[in-house]
Amino acid sequence: MGRTTEPGAHVSAAVAPAGLPTNPWEKWGWVFASIWLVFLVYPVIAVVESDASTGVKVLAFACIVAFAVANVMGYASHRRVWLHLAAMVVLAVATIPVIGISAISYTPYLAMLSALALPAPAWKWAVGFWAATPLLSLLGIDGFPPYFFLTIWPVMLGGVMLRIFGERERVAHEAQQQLAMVAERERVARDVHDVIGHSLTAMSVKAELAARLVDADPARAKAELESIQATARQALAEVRATVGGLRAGNLEAELATLPRVLDDAGIETTVAGTVADTDPRHRALLAWVLRESVTNVVRHARAQSVVIELGPHGIAVTDDGAGCAGVEGNGLRGMRERVAGAGGTLEISAATPGTRIQVALP
Structure with missing residues (x-):
């Protein structure tokens, strides 16, 4: 879970700036x-x-x-x-x-x-x-x-003030546009990283499983290869939706699919709680957190089991793997930014053994 430095996802989002406010x-x-x-x-x-x-x-x-x-x-x-x-x-x-x-x-x-x-x-x-x-x-x-100045100067002062305030508003709006564009690029980078990272990890696990089964169980190997194709198509659709700003995390869908990914990787999954136990306001965010946490477990943890805990104030993912080491990668940084944006906190701590990621939300 963030044990190694992950390659950066450099995404250039072409965001068309909105029209400037008209004076x-x-x-x-x-x-x-x-x-x-x-x-x-x-x-x-x-x-x-x-x-x-x-x-x-x-x-x-x-x-x-x-x-x-x-x-x-x-x-x-x-x-x-x-x-x-x-x-x-x-x-x-x-x-x-x-x-x-x-x-x-x-x-x-x-x-x-x-x-x-x-x-x-x-x-x-x-x-x-x-x-x-x-x-x-x-x-x-x-x-x-x-005393003509008593007539002309107040009028001109009013005009000058209107002009200055209008220009200041325009400059402020331009700055807001730049900040919005940067925030949108960061959002796309985070979302694409999460989508690609999870999908590639899932396909890698399924490909390894299919390679092992190709001789022992050809039917199962064929099913895994078909699953890889479906995962690739889903990843492509999600990337397109992410770039368009249309994709939102679905906690129920993640809870349905992620245990299968863990099972393919030979990791046992235990889920404590249900979607109904979580705050509806934060379910989309919890879906992103769960996806990134499980992806890191599969890629880095070398774990045998994972426990996912759902509650009204957040989520916790605990594995019994190798523990925390190295610098946090883009995935964990993106997760922290998402959680902080919702007013919550993310804590990464050592388990016995393994690692525990806990997200607390208001």
């Missing part, structure tokens, strides 16, 4: 942008109150409407955000001859679109540029509100 602003930003358009009432009022001719006012209104459309489209189509942002700047500048300094009312829209939609690192430079807009008050421009 709400990438999907629904155009809705909020549409709501914010209500604040374009200020340049509209400025146009109405201007001394421009009717035709010029109509053109100014058209520019404001086009500005609103470009703003909404900037959130809806991030691939063309630079185009929409440039259009907004041109349209805003086009209204300056009519509304004058009131054109600064467009600045929050430009700042928010820059913060939430521009790619990195360009958005930082753009936001910095719009954040400097209030400094124009130092030039003494007539009509420029001296």
